[in-house]
Amino acid sequence: MAEDLVRISGTKDDIYDGLFPQIVALIGNEKDVVANLGNVSAALKEAFGFFWIGFYLVKDGELVLGPFQGPVACTRIQKGKGVCGAAWKQEQTVLVPNVDLFDGHIACSSLSKSEIVVPLFKNGEVVGVLDVDSDKLEAFDQIDKKHLEKLCQWISGLL
Numbered sequence: 001m002a003e004d005l006v007r008i009s010g011t012k013d014d015i016y017d018g019l020f021p022q023i024v025a026l027i028g029n030e031k032d033v034v035a036n037l038g039n040v041s042a043a044l045k046e047a048f049g050f051f052w053i054g055f056y057l058v059k060d061g062e063l064v065l066g067p068f069q070g071p072v073a074c075t076r077i078q079k080g081k082g083v084c085g086a087a088w089k090q091e092q093t094v095l096v097p098n099v100d101l102f103d104g105h106i107a108c109s110s111l112s113k114s115e116i117v118v119p120l121f122k123n124g125e126v127v128g129v130l131d132v133d134s135d136k137l138e139a140f141d142q143i144d145k146k147h148l149e150k151l152c153q154w155i156s157g158l159l
């Protein structure tokens with residue numbers, strides 16, 4: 001497909017529902033993980049205007065920064081540390097309405113106010129996370145969780 005996205009308006013559900021098939025088409029048969037995760041980040045950033053969105057991938061027992069869109073971010077996160085490390089350790093999505101109230105939150109940017117982190121599984125193990133940050137409080141809810149988990153399940157097949 002042409003490398004541009006059709007802009008979708010409507011509810012959050014509408015935007016996710018309209019974006020998902022476009023992401024699938026954008027990736028097509030491409031197998032390069034960096035290229036694909038880069039394009040997934042860019043598509044989500046373009047559709048929602050998230051402050052920061054990107055991937056951390058498990059390498060040698062740590063989460064290491066992968067493709068992302070947004071301001072510079074910390075490079076390595078240990079298991080159990082921060083929101084990303086918590087999602088890895090708990091093997092589940094962590095939704096943080098107010099990062100100041102999350103014990104151990106890693107503030108890559110002081111502008112980040114709320115966050116959602118969704119694990120990526122491969123053969124039952126966490127192999128990375130998708131991290132999305134907003135500069136607004138309570139930006140993420142169960143709708144984001146539902147769609148981002150579906151997206152991450154699909155992304156796992158690309159890894």
Ligand code: SME
Pocket residue numbers: 052073074077081082083084085104105106107108109112115131133
């Ligand atoms: N806030 C995250 C660290 C990554 S940055 O937000 C990009 C955390 O607490 O794990």
